[in-house]
Amino acid sequence: MTSARSAAERVRTAQTELDMAHLTLVRDTTPIRASFRRHPIAWIVTGGLLGGFALSWLPTRLWTKIDATIAGGGALLARSLLTPLIVGALSPRTDSSIKKQV
Structure with missing residues (x-):
């Protein structure tokens, strides 16, 4: 019975760590997502320019x-x-x- 209890506890701990990592990721990417929503054309043009530079330099x-x-x-x-x-x-x-x- 202790192995099942310890397995459940490990699963619960892992789920908690996963949830905390997800919240950290959401917090860190929120400003980037907001920038994408505010200036989508600028990001498309920037991506095109970077792709062009990569094609010409590599x-x-x-x-x-x-x-x-x-x-x-x-x-x-x-x-x-x-x-x-x-x-x-x-x-x-x-x-x-x-x-x-x-």
Whole structure:
């Protein structure tokens, strides 16, 4: 009985630590989220500029490896049996398509 009690106590302690970490994370990210909400266009432009600088400064070999990794993952996903499920989950449904099925 003591092992079950100690296991429950460890779970309770871990849950408390997790909750405290979550609250700390929320507290630390609140100003950043507020900034994203106030100036979304500025963040989009800044991200585009940083992406452009990265493309121009990093060596071509590195971008070739990154592209090969992404393309290989895309090809693997396209050959997967789960592709119809993923496409169906990501495609938007309108009211007219739902009415036609009924």
